[in-house]
Amino acid sequence: MMNLSSTMKAYGCRYCVSPLKQLLHTTNHHLRFRPRSPPLFSSSFNNLKLPNFNLLLTYNSLFFTTEHLWGRSGMNTNKKMVEHLQQYGVISSEKVARVMETIDRALFVPDRTPAYADCPQEIGYNATISAPHMHATCLQLLEEKLQPGMHALDVGSGTGYLTSCFAMMVGPQGRAIGVEHIPELVASSINNIEKSAAAPLLKKGSLSMHVGDGREGWPECAPYDAIHVGAAAPEMPQALLDQLKPGGRMVIPVGNIFQDLKVVDKNPDGSISIRSESSVRYVPLTSRDAQLQS
Ligand code: SAH
Numbered sequence: 001m002m003n004l005s006s007t008m009k010a011y012g013c014r015y016c017v018s019p020l021k022q023l024l025h026t027t028n029h030h031l032r033f034r035p036r037s038p039p040l041f042s043s044s045f046n047n048l049k050l051p052n053f054n055l056l057l058t059y060n061s062l063f064f065t066t067e068h069l070w071g072r073s074g075m076n077t078n079k080k081m082v083e084h085l086q087q088y089g090v091i092s093s094e095k096v097a098r099v100m101e102t103i104d105r106a107l108f109v110p111d112r113t114p115a116y117a118d119c120p121q122e123i124g125y126n127a128t129i130s131a132p133h134m135h136a137t138c139l140q141l142l143e144e145k146l147q148p149g150m151h152a153l154d155v156g157s158g159t160g161y162l163t164s165c166f167a168m169m170v171g172p173q174g175r176a177i178g179v180e181h182i183p184e185l186v187a188s189s190i191n192n193i194e195k196s197a198a199a200p201l202l203k204k205g206s207l208s209m210h211v212g213d214g215r216e217g218w219p220e221c222a223p224y225d226a227i228h229v230g231a232a233a234p235e236m237p238q239a240l241l242d243q244l245k246p247g248g249r250m251v252i253p254v255g256n257i258f259q260d261l262k263v264v265d266k267n268p269d270g271s272i273s274i275r276s277e278s279s280v281r282y283v284p285l286t287s288r289d290a291q292l293q294s
Helices: 005-009 019-027 078-087 094-102 131-147 161-170 182-193 199-206 240-241 288-293
Strands: 121-124 127-129 150-156 175-178 209-210 223-227 244-255 258-265 272-280
Touching: 078 094, 078 131, 094 161, 094 244, 127 258, 131 161, 131 223, 131 244, 131 272, 150 161, 150 258, 161 175, 161 182, 161 199, 161 209, 175 182, 182 199, 182 209, 199 209, 240 244
Parallel strands: 150 175, 150 223, 175 209, 223 244
Antiparallel strands: 121 127, 244 258, 258 272
């Protein structure tokens, strides 16, 4: 199977039409990728309310979604979701496929939302669970730093989905820490995890979820081999750079309206290398008040 993802991300610019997209459009109509058009209303028509346009813009990857395609193919199991991500080149790693199969996304999304559609879903408090292709992308970018026994920090842990995947990958000898500033989301993430395959790790303490301002990281368990930030920082947070191990990697969306998913490597001598992976759209990494008022 042709691996499309790396090519696609290279054209993750908001104003250009990806040559890959053009190619797919002209060569095979079943393989048409296009930016997702979000539904206009977030609730049923019986309970009509205005859409949260800011949240609906969190695609997350501006030029990639398979939802359009999946809508036609009866995407109704977690396994099928993973198979499609593999089929379309988003997941190339066997390990990432296995962990996403093991942690059922349906346990982490609110009731009555299409759990396996390739789009973010609102989870309350002006937050979203990221789209499956973004979860897969971030897991792959961090895979090397999520080996058994390693330490991982998930900032803006929301539903706890990705923190659970990290915990499964680093195993009982490792540590996976989730930090989220909305206490209600931390409480519901713990409920979600308790129903999932990661429950024994939560019980054992190698997986833990905390209320806190993620811009400060979680110094108690630092340094980390892997840091994932699930919300867009206006600029690179120094505390997170400081808590990265030499040899460690952080994946973080940076920017305001225009955001780039940055891959930050701390080299063994402590110097930092940064590259942009793709253009994305995430909710902001901000204060609790600013988020609740947005
Ligand atoms: N990655 C998660 C959630 C992504 S949404 C998932 O897929 O389920 C981004 C999350 O970051 C939200 O839950 C939001 O509440 C949280 N967040 C935003 N700013 C934060 C901050 N300063 N500290 C901690 N969490 C923050």
